[in-house]
Amino acid sequence: xxxxxxxxxxxxxxxLRRTGDDRGAQTVDIMLxxxxxxxxxxxxxxxxRDDLKAFFNSISYSIGFTAGP
Numbered sequence: 804x805x806x807x808x809x810x811x812x813x814x815x816x817x818x819l820r821r822t823g824d825d826r827g828a829q830t831v832d833i834m835l836x837x838x839x840x841x842x843x844x845x846x847x848x849x850x851x852r853d854d855l856k857a858f859f860n861s862i863s864y865s866i867g868f869t870a871g872p
Contacts, residue, residue, distance in 0.1 A: 848855070
């Protein structure tokens, strides 16, 4: 039974090596792009931190209620 299982596993590994199909490469590429995006957004946030803080503090909004007549 173990010999049959070993033969099947070996056959699968050899078939994978022949085709060159690497399914993990796409996942690695996606994760690298996500990491690069996080680093870039973080760097922009650090560079413009004071400007962004001033912009969001300057935003005022009104919902239609007034303090007095």
